Amino acid sequence: MTEKFWNKEIETAPRDQIEKLQVQGLKKVIQWALDTPFYGKKLKKSEINSPDDFNCIADLTKLPFTTKDDLRNNFPRGLLAVDMSEVVRIHSSSGTTGIPTVIYFTQDDVNRWSDIVARSIIATGARKGDIFQNMMTYGLFTGGLGLHYGAEKVGMTVIPVSSGNTKRQVQIMKDFQSTVVHATPSYLMHLHSVIEQSGPGLAGLALRKTFVGAEPHSENTRLKIEEMFGIDAYNSYGLSELNGPGVAFECEFKDSMHVWEDAYIVEIIDPATGQQLPAGEEGEVVLTNLIRQATPLIRYRTRDLAYLTNEPCRCGRTHQRLSRITGRTDDMLIINGVNVFPSQIEEIIMQIPEVGTNWQICLDKDGALDKLTVNVEIYSKMFSGDASQIEKLRSRIKEELRASIVINPIVRLHEPGFLPVSEGKAKRVIDNRPKI
Amino acid sequence: MAKQLNVFVENRPGRLESVAKSLRNSDINVRAFAIQDRGDFGLMKLIVDKPKQAQLALAEQGFACAMKDTLAVSVPDQPGNLHKLMAALAENQINIIDAYGFVLDPSKQGVCCVEIENLPQTNAAQAVEDAGFTILEDEQLYNL
Secondary structure, eight states, X not given: XXXXXXXXXXXXXXXXXXXXXXXXXXXXXXXXXXXXXXXXXXXXXXXXXXXXXXXXXXXXXGSOOBOHHHHHHTTTTTTOOSOGGGEEEEEEEOOTTSOOEEEEEEHHHHHHHHHHHHHHHHHTTOOBTBEEEEOSOOSSSHHHHHHHHHHHHXXXXXXXXXXXXXXXXXXXXXXXXXXXXXXXXXXXHHHHHHHHHTSSTTTXXXXXXXXXXXXXXXXXXXXXXXXXHTSXXXXXXXXXXXXXXXXXXXXXXXXXXXXXTTTEEEEEEOTTTOOBOOTTOOEEEEEEESSOSSSOEEEEEEEEEEOEEOSOOTTOOOSOEEOOOOXXXXXXXXXXXXXXXXXXXHHHHHTOTTEEEEEEEEXXXXXXXXXXXXXXXXXXXXXXXXXXXXXXXXXXXXXXXXXXXXXXOEEEEEOTTOSOOSSSSOOOEEEOOOOO | OEEEEEEEEESSTTHXXXXXXXXXXXXXXXXXXXXXXXXXXXXXXXXXXXXXXXXXXXXXXXXXXXXXXXXXXXXXXXXXXXXXXXXXXXXXXXXXXXXXXXXXETTTEEEEEEEETTGGGSOHHHHHHHTTXXXXXXXXXXXX
């Protein structure tokens, strides 16, 4: 008999019970938040001076939103609620204009997060006894470590391969008979094409499930992955500001992702007015983290667009479900699972004296993977007349982009005047990728 | 030392035409040219009668264009002379970035234009002259 729930009582709790948990959680979060320089000021401005000012879930709308800019402007310690000596983990993501965002975790925070990830894993039907090959990047990015800790908590056998080196991934899948993998949808498609090319195909593999995330994709993409590998694929949602993976996860019925509402309060708002929208209406996802003391986050505007459904799920869980992410309210790009803002690329390019002020990036598909091409112009005044200068310039741009956005771009150098001029609304991003 | 214009050109149709057009419109006479191909771009190397004006004309059209020193060597048009020139440079450990040659007067005179790595730090001119070659000066080259 295999367990269907990680924490049945909470996962199937009646709505009023969930709301009670949320109010309790929020009181705690407000207490934590008041200890930070940022929220200390911000909450008082909204006349919230103590957790007692907050008594029912409807009071949530009294609280101000938090944005990515708030995180950047208060880098590095403006949202830190505990003494640094209590922090056991730091995760960070690169910022839109060079300033990163940082999230701190206490030991309890890591434990609570891992518990929620464990719950997510069990909901998909994966369990102790599964061999889990984690193909998501380890490091400051939360995708790798988040699932790693949750999977260990479940008792799975974890293989922390991290991303890339596809031939080795395939070998490890065979050697250790991996049953569950975690990757981006585009990487899985790439993985499949490599398996196809390398002889015996899927024979000798023991794969039965995959968790996919970090990249919006369609139902058709899921079906394609499931068909290609003959496995079940479960969508997941998370973002580093809200711990990382495990904010929402699909259950065995694969019909939208359960948001673990005792850990994260989810709202959908109209991005223009900030008003809450009812279930079924698409808007911006706003999340409050109830399980992290070191970096409290209240009503965080994710800039992801989606909608909620609160109809009962066949699995028996009562937590609302979030649709696939349908888009963004800003210009963030997701390139092979990595979040990139065009402004980050601009920032890097503009620091290089040998290039002009015009630039353009193009996104295409190279097989299943995304290909980023960065187009820049040579700055006439800095041109020495040597081909070696141009080659060095190209490598430098490549290297700096690789270091800061963790993507290997193709760099094309153009004659001055080739690209649209920088004034006005020049089109800087050309995304030729088919919508998946 | 003779001057050569190095122009950055993308590898796509019409770019060389555009360079040539700028030069024509400014009444520049091209004495010699070559293309250094580097895949998706190339450098067009030009020896012209009025290098300064040519550079201005190209810059005005937006071209990235630099004026470089080149060693223009007069080479008698007979078997073995290219080797003799190359040997003189090789013996002195002088590295060539790019070079091109043309015959000026069949079986009498040819010219070899050689771009030397770190030219000012080398004894390239001396080595070439010691081997018995004549280096063409600006005017000699432009008025071939």
